[in-house]
Amino acid sequence: RGSGESFRAIREDPALSGQAAGSFGLDRALMAEAAVAMDVESYPAALASLGQVIRRFPGGEWTARAQWWSAVCWYRLGQDRETLAECVRIIDKAPNHPFRLSALGLRGTCELRLGHPEAARSAFLQMERETGVGDRMLAWAAAGQGEAAAALGDRKGARASWGRAAALDPRLASLAMERAGELWLADGDLDRAMAVWGGGGLAG
Numbered sequence: 001r002g003s004g005e006s007f008r009a010i011r012e013d014p015a016l017s018g019q020a021a022g023s024f025g026l027d028r029a030l031m032a033e034a035a036v037a038m039d040v041e042s043y044p045a046a047l048a049s050l051g052q053v054i055r056r057f058p059g060g061e062w063t064a065r066a067q068w069w070s071a072v073c074w075y076r077l078g079q080d081r082e083t084l085a086e087c088v089r090i091i092d093k094a095p096n097h098p099f100r101l102s103a104l105g106l107r108g109t110c111e112l113r114l115g116h117p118e119a120a121r122s123a124f125l126q127m128e129r130e131t132g133v134g135d136r137m138l139a140w141a142a143a144g145q146g147e148a149a150a151a152l153g154d155r156k157g158a159r160a161s162w163g164r165a166a167a168l169d170p171r172l173a174s175l176a177m178e179r180a181g182e183l184w185l186a187d188g189d190l191d192r193a194m195a196v197w198g199g200g201g202l203a204g
Helices: 008-012 026-039 043-056 063-076 080-093 100-113 117-130 137-151 155-168 170-186 190-197
Strands: none
Touching: 026 043, 026 063, 043 063, 063 080, 063 100, 080 100, 100 117, 100 137, 117 137, 137 155, 137 170, 155 170, 170 190
């Protein structure tokens, strides 16, 4: 890849935009290395650079971002336990962390994948409580609550949460109808499932 394409992740990140041509401090240089590695899906290399930022510059300008990027790298590697550990560090040790809401959402997702629906629901509920009105992250929180409720056997609650998610973000409407239909089918109500899949709405 050419350098212009490799630095796409830097160009798209407002915090690093325009830095590639300038003179970096070590922390910025390490973040740039991590961005390039993530751009080409070399997540272990990215984690190595991010780990140096976190260890060598605690409380520094880039530390919070390095922590979140580390969680994302672990997630993209399919390592749910490591992702969860990073998210817990962000949530529990830094109450004003700029990526706290994202970490709560990713924590809920990993808890679900690890078979912990109660912990997942708790994370998504906390995410909802801390998210401002009108923020599209509310839809992520509602959808997550829907998945957690379904895993706990609360199919009515799951349908309600998916309905809220679709109302908050219309882009989720198709997925919400798919999930609601599956939940009606799990209840043994084929007619309601078919009605939902046929565009009959999410009520009920």
